Amino acid sequence: MTYDVAIIGAGIVGCFLARELSQYNLNVIVLEKDNDVGNEASMANSAIVHSGYDPIENTLKAKLNVLGNAMFDKICEELDVKFSRIGSLTLAFNEKEVETLKMLQQRAFNNGVDVEILTYEQIKQIEPFVNENVKAGLYAKTAGIVDPFNLCIHAMENAIDNGVTLILNENINKIIKENDLFILNNKYQSKVVINCAGINADEINNLVNKETFKIISRKGQYYVLNHFKDEFVKHTLFMVPSDKGKGVLISPTTSGNYLIGPSAEETNKFSKSTDLKTLDEVAKQANLMVDKIPYYQTIRTFAGLRATPSTHDFIIQESDTKNFINVAGIESPGLTSSPAIAKMVVEEIISKMLPLTKKENYNPKIKKYIKIKELTLDEKKKMFAIDKDYGTIICKCEQVSLGEIKDCLSRSCPPHSIKALKKRLRVGFGKCQGGMCQAEALSVLAKFYKVDKKDIMYDNLNSYILYSKTKGEN
Ligand SMILES: Cc1cc2nc3c(=O)[nH]c(=O)nc-3n(C[C@H](O)[C@H](O)[C@H](O)COP(=O)(O)OP(=O)(O)OC[C@H]3O[C@@H](n4cnc5c(N)ncnc54)[C@H](O)[C@@H]3O)c2cc1C
The missing domain is CATH 3.30.9.10 (D-Amino Acid Oxidase, subunit A, domain 2)
Incomplete structure (x- = not known):
């Protein structure tokens, strides 16, 4: 299959780009090297939606910070993200x-x-x-x-609900251009490529272009x-x-x-x-x-x-290679700017490369998540009556139930690892840091994916928690 757009990197920029593109009649694929989305800078930051007083005037940082900040109320409502x-x-x-x-x-x-x-x-x-x-x-x-974790995850969930394909554990290390098409890792063909690879964006750029910036x-x-x-x-x-x-x-x-x-x-x-x-x-x-x-x-x-760029401002432009777009050097205020970056890339750059027609059935919202911890006693009782799994608490520090984990696993951008579950629902995020609940969470994941418990990773592939059985079968 030939994709219209291939996005390299599923940090907050890649996730919002996928969501922005998902409203159009385009085949979009996101290729991410990690075992989850939002696993690099987009999950390890200060989580501030900056006002925009700090970036120097007339830079992309200043413009996109202010535009991005103004978009957060609506986006977080649509994506059920705490803000x-x-x-x-x-x-x-x-x-x-x-x-x-x-x-x-x-x-x-x-x-x-x-x-x-x-x-x-x-x-x-x-x-x-x-x-x-x-x-x-x-x-x-x-x-x-x-909440920067769920900002990424829910943006990607929404993009996938609207037709985007996400491939995890795909480290892009080869891109060739043949007859106006890019071929990535000898596997994926695309008309347009967007490089959102965070600290690796210079290396990705150098796969197809001369070195023009360093990260x-x-x-x-x-x-x-x-x-x-x-x-x-x-x-x-x-x-x-x-x-x-x-x-x-x-x-x-x-x-x-x-x-x-x-x-x-x-x-x-x-x-x-x-x-x-x-x-x-x-x-x-x-x-x-x-x-x-x-x-x-x-x-x-x-x-x-x-990902500090040698150019001192966000790098958002088509590169010397036609239809290859760099969205690089997105350091702070990148989290704040990300929805505005996505809008700018699609409306100002991609619109000149591909025809953009709107999908009739595009839905900007995801289904709201039930958060047992935030319900009143009466609301909790109602939930338990509908599904008793909402009364089985797995993470005691953060009060997360089995019902919530099962709901999360049924979504279109589900967790595959202990850390991915932690980022979505805060299982293991509390005072005991998973000491009490990790074993149970691991069993739930193994049962859902119908795999051996030792095949559930902590984070990326090969980050084993269990190596072999010490006794018995379970
Ligand atoms: C310490 C710190 C504090 C910050 N505080 C704030 C803040 O409070 N407010 C704010 O607005 N911004 C803040 N930022 C900036 C913000 O976090 C970043 O601008 C934003 O997360 C960048 O998103 P990204 O998608 O460009 O990069 P990333 O989140 O790093 O995503 C890049 C993705 O590309 C993937 N990738 C890399 N190489 C490859 C490859 N070869 N093949 C496939 N995939 C690949 C990575 O695995 C990753 O998922 C902070 C950043 C840091 C580090």
Whole structure:
């Protein structure tokens, strides 16, 4: 079969591109090297929907950040993804930083973003946890937080529901062009190729073009705090940005946890480990903003890799090879910009390559997910009466039932691994980090896929959890 469009990479950019294209009469295929969608930068980030005061004027970053931010309410409603406009405060600690805030206020104005500078007293009224050494803060009320895992997964679920094909575990390492058609890995033929391969986008580009840009991998390390009952920060708290990026932040997440980070260090494209020295430095920075951060609530640390382009702006254009499009160097604010990036690529670039006619039966919505944890007792009782699996709790920390897992497995972008299940439903995301529920979750997956338990991977292929039986058959 010849596809109209082949998308390389199912991060948030590839997922939104697939969804955007799925409204047209086109054959679209997504080729992803991992065992799940959204498994790289798109799952290991700060999960902030940035307001857009920070990117330099007239860059693609500035334009697409602001356009993307405005799209989130509708998209998250259609895709049943948690999103909340909690607002952000960028805190200045001395007169020089206050001057930088004034420069950022002007930049926000130029970018079309509504912000105001608050005094320490005004900040204290809306965010009592900040330290008294804060001099002023830039308040951006349109900033928000989102569930980045399900943003990718539900966008892809919606794209597949509308006819897109997703192939996992397909590492693209060969592309040739023959008679106006691209042939990828000697298997997939397509008229148009879109390169959304994150930190590998330069290598994918170099398979068909001369080297025109480089992607540098910059690591960001974080602490994740558990959700707890005591009051804590309600806004995303940033430090004043520097040439290294936005700096360390403290932010609530849509699941009630808190993120503290990230660091910023150049690294190779495979290094996702965290280290105490860097995390200590992150804590030192964060402690400037808030005194009493409850680090004893830390349930894990993680790192994500920024795909920093040598060109200093998003690279979104047709390459020297006709019908080969690079969507590369999508570092922060890439999560925020992703829906606007997809719209721009389709409307401004693909429309010149392929005829775009709308499908009559396109549906932008997915079926809503039932979340037992969020139901009232009466609603829970009703659900148990309809299906008793909703009364069997598998993940006790995050209160996820067997019914929810079965529903998730029946969807068009289902989990194949323990980590994929964790990203979708938070099974194993809580205080015990899967210690209590992982074995049960593994059994449910093995039963559903009718495979031996040892064939259920933690994440990518060959990430075995079980190697062989020690006794008996089960
Ligand atoms: C530490 C950190 C913090 C951030 N915080 C924010 C934030 O708060 N707000 C915000 O807006 N943005 C943030 N970002 C940026 C945002 O996460 C990224 O811009 C966005 O996730 C990029 O999406 P992507 O699809 O381009 O890349 P990715 O998510 O990396 O996806 C690329 C995909 O391509 C696949 N791939 C790679 N090579 C191949 C191959 N050869 N064959 C097939 N598939 C391949 C990968 O497996 C992956 O799935 C942050 C990023 C980092 C790292």
